[in-house]
Amino acid sequence: MVETLVLIEHDRERVKRQSLHAITLARQLSGKYALLLLGQGLGEIAASLVSYGASVVLVADDPALAEPLADRYATVIAQAARKYDSKILLGTSSTFSKDILPRTAALLDIPMLTDVLAVEENDGSISYQRPVNAGSMLATVKLETDRCVLTARATAFDEPAVDAAACPIERFEFDAALLPNRMEFISREQRASDRPDLTEAAVVVCGGRPLRDKETFERLVGGLADALAGAVGATRAAVDSGMAPNDYQVGQTGKVIAPQLYIGIGISGAIQHLAGIKDSRVIVAINRDPDAPIFQVATYGLVGDLHQMVPQLITALSKGAESA
Amino acid sequence: MKILVSFKSVPDPNEAILAGAAASAAKSVINPFDEIAIEEALQIRERGDAVEIVAVTIGAPAVEEQVRAALAMGVDRAIRIDDSRVLDPYAVARILRAVVEKEMPQVVIMGKQAVDDDSNQVGQMLAALLGWPQATFVSKVEFLDNKTRARCTRETDAGLEVVAIDLPAVITTDLRLNQPRYVSLPGLIKARRRPIETLTCNELRVDVRPLTTVLSIANPPKRAAGTRVDSVEELIAKLRQEAKVL
Amino acid sequence: MDFTWSDQQKELLDAVGRFASQQLNYNMIENDRDGVFNHDAWKKCGAFGIQGLLVPAEYGGLGMDPLTTVAALERLGYACKDNGLIFSINAHMWTAVTPLVYSGSEAQKKKYLPGLCDGTLIGGNAMSEPNSGSDAFSLSTTAVKKDSKYILNGSKIFITNGPVADVLVVFATVDKARGPNGISAFLVDKDSPGMDVARKLEKMGLRTSPMAEVFFENCEVPEENLLGKEGSGPSQFTWAMTWERGCILASAVGSMQRLLERCVRYAKERKQFGQPIAKFQLVASKIVDMKLRVESARHMLYHCAWLRGQGKSAYLEAAMTKLHISDCWIKCCEDAIQIHGGYGYMTEYELERELRDAIGSRLYSGTSEMQRNIIGSLLL
Numbered sequence: 019m020v021e022t023l024v025l026i027e028h029d030r031e032r033v034k035r036q037s038l039h040a041i042t043l044a045r046q047l048s049g050k051y052a053l054l055l056l057g058q059g060l061g062e063i064a065a066s067l068v069s070y071g072a073s074v075v076l077v078a079d080d081p082a083l084a085e086p087l088a089d090r091y092a093t094v095i096a097q098a099a100r101k102y103d104s105k106i107l108l109g110t111s112s113t114f115s116k117d118i119l120p121r122t123a124a125l126l127d128i129p130m131l132t133d134v135l136a137v138e139e140n141d142g143s144i145s146y147q148r149p150v151n152a153g154s155m156l157a158t159v160k161l162e163t164d165r166c167v168l169t170a171r172a173t174a175f176d177e178p179a180v181d182a183a184a185c186p187i188e189r190f191e192f193d194a195a196l197l198p199n200r201m202e203f204i205s206r207e208q209r210a211s212d213r214p215d216l217t218e219a220a221v222v223v224c225g226g227r228p229l230r231d232k233e234t235f236e237r238l239v240g241g242l243a244d245a246l247a248g249a250v251g252a253t254r255a256a257v258d259s260g261m262a263p264n265d266y267q268v269g270q271t272g273k274v275i276a277p278q279l280y281i282g283i284g285i286s287g288a289i290q291h292l293a294g295i296k297d298s299r300v301i302v303a304i305n306r307d308p309d310a311p312i313f314q315v316a317t318y319g320l321v322g323d324l325h326q327m328v329p330q331l332i333t334a335l336s337k338g339a340e341s342a
Numbered sequence: 343m344k345i346l347v348s349f350k351s352v353p354d355p356n357e358a359i360l361a362g363a364a365a366s367a368a369k370s371v372i373n374p375f376d377e378i379a380i381e382e383a384l385q386i387r388e389r390g391d392a393v394e395i396v397a398v399t400i401g402a403p404a405v406e407e408q409v410r411a412a413l414a415m416g417v418d419r420a421i422r423i424d425d426s427r428v429l430d431p432y433a434v435a436r437i438l439r440a441v442v443e444k445e446m447p448q449v450v451i452m453g454k455q456a457v458d459d460d461s462n463q464v465g466q467m468l469a470a471l472l473g474w475p476q477a478t479f480v481s482k483v484e485f486l487d488n489k490t491r492a493r494c495t496r497e498t499d500a501g502l503e504v505v506a507i508d509l510p511a512v513i514t515t516d517l518r519l520n521q522p523r524y525v526s527l528p529g530l531i532k533a534r535r536r537p538i539e540t541l542t543c544n545e546l547r548v549d550v551r552p553l554t555t556v557l558s559i560a561n562p563p564k565r566a567a568g569t570r571v572d573s574v575e576e577l578i579a580k581l582r583q584e585a586k587v588l
Numbered sequence: 589m590d591f592t593w594s595d596q597q598k599e600l601l602d603a604v605g606r607f608a609s610q611q612l613n614y615n616m617i618e619n620d621r622d623g624v625f626n627h628d629a630w631k632k633c634g635a636f637g638i639q640g641l642l643v644p645a646e647y648g649g650l651g652m653d654p655l656t657t658v659a660a661l662e663r664l665g666y667a668c669k670d671n672g673l674i675f676s677i678n679a680h681m682w683t684a685v686t687p688l689v690y691s692g693s694e695a696q697k698k699k700y701l702p703g704l705c706d707g708t709l710i711g712g713n714a715m716s717e718p719n720s721g722s723d724a725f726s727l728s729t730t731a732v733k734k735d736s737k738y739i740l741n742g743s744k745i746f747i748t749n750g751p752v753a754d755v756l757v758v759f760a761t762v763d764k765a766r767g768p769n770g771i772s773a774f775l776v777d778k779d780s781p782g783m784d785v786a787r788k789l790e791k792m793g794l795r796t797s798p799m800a801e802v803f804f805e806n807c808e809v810p811e812e813n814l815l816g817k818e819g820s821g822p823s824q825f826t827w828a829m830t831w832e833r834g835c836i837l838a839s840a841v842g843s844m845q846r847l848l849e850r851c852v853r854y855a856k857e858r859k860q861f862g863q864p865i866a867k868f869q870l871v872a873s874k875i876v877d878m879k880l881r882v883e884s885a886r887h888m889l890y891h892c893a894w895l896r897g898q899g900k901s902a903y904l905e906a907a908m909t910k911l912h913i914s915d916c917w918i919k920c921c922e923d924a925i926q927i928h929g930g931y932g933y934m935t936e937y938e939l940e941r942e943l944r945d946a947i948g949s950r951l952y953s954g955t956s957e958m959q960r961n962i963i964g965s966l967l968l
Binding site for chain 1: 353355375430431432435454455457458459460461462463464465466467468469470471473474475476477478479481493496497498499500501502503504505506507508511516517518551552553554555556557558559560561562565567568569570571572573574575577578580581585587588
């Protein structure tokens with residue numbers, strides 16, 4: 019029996035570092051935890067997970083699982099949870115876990131909480147804290163059952179420290195022929211990028227609609243990100259206007275990030291966007307409207323025309339880098 | 343094809359702008375993502391792929407204003423499941439399963455998440471309870487093979503992904519699927535004459551109790567106020583020397 | 589006296605507010621600067637139901653009562669920042685649609701009203717001339733009957749919607765010797781032979797509402813386009829004017845409410861000398877005065893509309909309403925700029941535009957001086 023099962027996400031080449039943060043939550047809960055990996059050809063990825071203090075790394079490795087189709091993945095994960103009699107199924111919030119884990123919860127007939135920020139125990143009763151209303155409020159919630167599914171918000175938990183001892187890797191057996199077969203994976207966008215992952219980068223530069231068009235967005239936001247070796251993000255308005263692809267979107271319904279340095283360019287600071295950046299260590303805002311709400315959360319606010327300020331910033335940083 | 347659209351009545355996220363001259367308590371609206379779901383169903387019907395759209399919501403009598411808004415947008419029938427409790431996503435999914443079993447749609451469409459609760463679970467849970475395929479965070483839907491399958495583009499963390507799913511299925515909508523039509527005054531007036539069906543959980547023969555309780559709601563800690571800088575040079579200096587992030 | 593709105597009215601007003609704030613507020617600064625009429629927004633308003641609020645349902649309108657109508661226009665003014673668009677809609681409703689509803693023949697109503705209601709047609713009127721503004725009935729444009737046509741000659745100025753109108757209600761005299769009793773109203777379609785919509789006129793405010801001079805040189809108008817009887821021009825005009833005076837500034841009440849809320853927010857957030865400027869009496873006092881103006885303007889607006897709805901004459905009330913709301917609106921805009929200090933003067937803040945838009949309200953639909961004359965003549 020393994021009390022907690024942690025679903026680890028990967029991109030077929032390596033583990034998604036963000037998904038490891040759920041392990042930190044697993045460590046806070048009592049009992050043993052196992053890591054669960056689904057996919058195909060997972061040898062190396064599984065090997066990279068043995069030093070995280072789990073009792074075992076479970077691997078469901080089969081061609082039928084080559085793509086993360088929710089009906090198949092949920093079925094297999096539910097089987098694993100039943101086999102190991104796990105009370106808690108954990109993941110880190112992502113489109114992958116949000117697609118699959120609620121389905122898994124219903125298969126297991128248990129409730130689920132999304133975006134857990136913290137867990138508290140008082141007199142044997144556990145309560146969970148999660149954001150609601152685009153993070154403008156924090157709800158403290160308790161569950162009526164002791165079995166549940168939780169997704170942890172990565173920015174609320176540290177990356178887990180690596181353990182000296184290595185744990186075993188075990189193949190999780192299931193009958194692929196009995197898996198549902200009514201969903202088919204067709205294709206996925208492949209966009210190569212030299213820039214760091216938006217959810218992992220130490221520096222993120224985000225752009226809003228005032229960037230006008232794709233070229234200007236890439237020149238200014240991309241240019242500044244590159245000068246800082248950072249990642250690029252965008253507001254919903256910028257993505258809606260076609261300036262940036264959907265996976266750049268940061269906010270309530272996009273990605274939630276907490277880099278060391280966030281720079282928002284031409285971003286007014288709507289609650290829905292702030293929901294995605296509030297926990298950044300340093301927030302810099304460049305906007306020509308002195309009353310923009312983002313200035314209320316910015317560590318440093320620069321009021322001015324971004325079309326002038328940002329090129330100056332890029333030049334100054336590049337010069338600094340040259341002379342350093 | 344019959345489409346069932348599920349929607350939730352939520353406090354208006356744009357409240358500040360819309361507090362009217364006779365402003366009072368927080369206004370309620372159809373959850374923006376569910377509005378997109380209703381719009382998608384209407385567009386599917388307009389291009390001839392569906393013949394009937396039924397909208398369903400769960401709530402107290404006060405949510406009938408949102409039900410009328412759905413009728414005013416153009417859905418054929420609207421159902422309110424009378425239940426004033428605060429329901430968690432799993433309870434909602436179990437009630438909706440009973441509605442699906444009664445209405446027997448080929449497609450269930452709903453928003454990916456409610457903007458008050460931000461759970462993003464109901465659609466997926468419903469799909470599991472029904473044993474149906476699901477396509478979540480969808481930004482485009484097309485029907486194939488004589489409407490026995492749907493080809494859906496999904497917005498994921500890694501970019502756009504395309505899947506094809508057999509019908510009947512559950513689809514949850516993302517922001518860029520469409521731009522919902524606004525409710526027109528003629529639509530609103532016509533909608534007043536259309537009936538709203540009311541059902542209880544009893545009549546649906548479903549008895550669920552929420553498994554989640556909210557103990558308290560609090561304001562998150564406020565970020566300390568920052569400072570203004572007057573130039574790019576000053577910004578860089580502060581980032582280097584004070585914040586030490588450069 | 590029941591001052592509450594019914595649930596149905598609230599639902600309707602909320603729908604107006606939501607529609608307007610989501611669909612009509614874009615490119616405001618550029619459109620104002622370049623004098624661009626937002627035709628898309630016009631069409632959306634038509635599809636939404638604004639232009640046809642008062643028109644009977646059988647002709648494509650909503651058959652709404654006057655009180656709900658002005659409340660809807662008030663909400664439109666609150667949620668939509670394009671005062672020019674709203675002015676164009678009002679000009680269309682009171683000077684083209686209203687005369688048609690009251691004086692049009694069945695054929696004329698069926699021909700024009702549906703399009704005028706649903707946004708596909710734009711209407712306006714042509715009364716003012718270079719030499720006859722306040723003294724409207726001293727106009728000189730002539731209409732001579734010839735075979736089955738009227739031949740119009742003359743020039744009109746300050747024609748709101750002129751550059752974009754599909755139909756204008758043109759006032760011309762069939763017999764100057766009869767004085768006002770010779771004035772008749774004609775429905776003139778755009779591109780009528782001999783009709784020249786000339787240069788677009790640049791204005792101080794309401795710049796997104798297009799205005800032009802229109803010249804008639806042997807302009808041919810079919811006889812079936814005579815609106816009402818010959819010589820009924822003045823009574824039609826006066827009738828339409830009482831509607832216009834009572835209703836044209838409904839949206840101004842909404843705009844004032846929006847400015848008031850903006851000033852309250854700003855006064856609480858803006859700090860000087862270590863405290864929010866709301867704490868300074870000179871600032872607070874201005875906001876108090878704004879509130880008084882909004883409330884008094886609103887009550888006059890509603891009362892006048894209510895009288896109309898009861899079928900009562902509102903000639904005096906309409907003049908008072910128009911006079912009072914215009915004064916209130918201009919003062920509110922001035923105060924809003926003052927409260928925002930230097931920022932209030934900046935185009936970006938969209939407050940100076942409100943004042944420029946508001947100044948016209950003392951001039952159109954009868955100058956404030958004319959309103960005073962009317963009120964005075966009824967009292968004394």
